[in-house]
Amino acid sequence: MFPLRDENPTLRTPLATIALIALNALVWAMLQGLGSPLPLLQSLCxxxxxxxxxxxYLREGDRIPLGPTVECVLEDRVPWLTPFASMFMHGSWLHILTNLWFLWIFGDNVEDAMGPLRFLGFYLLCGLAAAAAQVLSDPASSVPMVGASxxxxxxxGAYARLYPHxxxxxxxxxxxxxxxxxxPAYFMLGYWFLLQILEGLIAPAGQGGVAFWAHAGGFLAGVLLVRPFHRPDFLAERLNQTPRVRSRYRF
Known part of the structure; x- marks a missing residue:
């Protein structure tokens, strides 16, 4: 299933969602050269x-694979910054377009229940939780990870909890x-989550590809973090003015 649109109107302009989409697009254009081979590989390195x-497990001077015939030497990197930087980078046109489409479909409604500043904090924490999940799945991996997924x-995950129906x-x-x-959102998003778990269990560890455990970890973080990050007054206003939207959770 690939989402096309949701029947869930917003009450406010999703400024943070638009800013995140623009930032991801800017990084793709300015840092990664719109996917041109050399800038893309250099950004990964x-x-x-x-x-x-x-x-x-790896130190400066070690070599890591970027492809079947391409390697990168670890040097002049700041490892603790990479979980932040990597969540604004992508590996291909399909990767970035799919991610930003999903962000546009679901981000505006989640932001509507949080406000832009809370949503930005929520987004970054979910990205870090996703990175932690991927690291725990294979701590010694030398495979580079990028993406907003x-x-x-x-x-x-937050959308599924806020607007399950x-x-x-x-x-x-x-x-x-x-x-x-x-x-219903709970069906589509629940199916997506279970697919990440199944693919994560099937996919060989230590090989490149899709970071399924990052997806699952981010989803679970969203389910948990939506409670402290949402604004009850914003959510109540949404539910009063859009009667077709129902939340089955009590925050």
Missing amino acids: DWAMIPGELLG GAIGGVM ARVENLVPLGFYLTVVAV
């Missing part, structure tokens, strides 16, 4: 998060055909 480096997973329209492939199906 300089700023990607590497679990083994953070936990001391973990932080956006947190946004999706909001309808989300999804593009669903049925053999050679595509159809659009509207389902």
Whole structure:
């Protein structure tokens, strides 16, 4: 399932969500050269998060793989900054476009229940939690990790808790055909979360690819952190003015 839109209006302009989308796009353009090979590889070498480096398994001067025939030498890096930097970087056009689309679909409504400053703090903490989950899944890994997926997973977890019954329209492939199906948010997001867990269990450890445990860790962080970060008055205002949206949780 791929989300197309949600039936969940907002009451305020999602300034923080727009700013995060713009920042990710700016990093992709200015630092990563819109995916051009040399700037992209250099950005990974300089700023990607590497679990083994953070936990001391790798040190300056060690070589890490960036592809089948490409290596990077660890030098002049600031390891503790990489979990922050990496959540604004991406590995391909498909990677960034998919992530930012998910952020746009779900971020505006979560921000609507928090306000822009709280939402920014929430987003960063979910991204760090996602990075921690990926590190714990393979502490000695030398595979670089980049992407906003973990932080956006947190946004999706918060959305599932805030608006479980909001309808989300999804593009669903049925053999050679595509159809659009509207389902409750808890179903679509729950399916997405379970898929990350299953893929994380199946995927070989220590190899490149999708950071499934980061996605799952970010999602769980969002489910937990939405309670202290949401504003009850904002949520009450939303539920009063948009009667089709219902929350089944009491915050």
